[in-house]
Amino acid sequence: MDSKTVYPCARPIFEGNEISSLQIQILNTELRCPICLNLLREPVATECMHRFCAGCIQKCLRLGKKECPACRKPVATRRNLRTDTNFA
Secondary structure: OOOOOOOOEOOOEEEOOEEEOOEHHHHHHHOEOOOOOOEOOOEEEOOOOOEEEHHHHHHHHHHOOOEOOOOOOEOOOHHHOEEOOOOO
16 A cells, blocks of 8 residues: 555544544554654653654653754753653
8 A cells, every 4th residue: 555545534433413533544643653653652742742752752852952853843851841641
């Protein structure tokens, strides 16, 4: 399959009289760490609301520039990372 393949919906979501759906491809994108490309483990969020694995972003900040790998906004310290328990 190529990257432009549209996957069928995982399961319809019923809300009142409306039916909405979530494509598997979109869900896969949201659940993956942009650094390691695996499923998010111990997700943390930056101030710019990008999510990463805790270990991945900490290593990235320690070894590289002090910026968000997704949008390049400055991340002052590792203390600025917030554990995202709702997303976990």
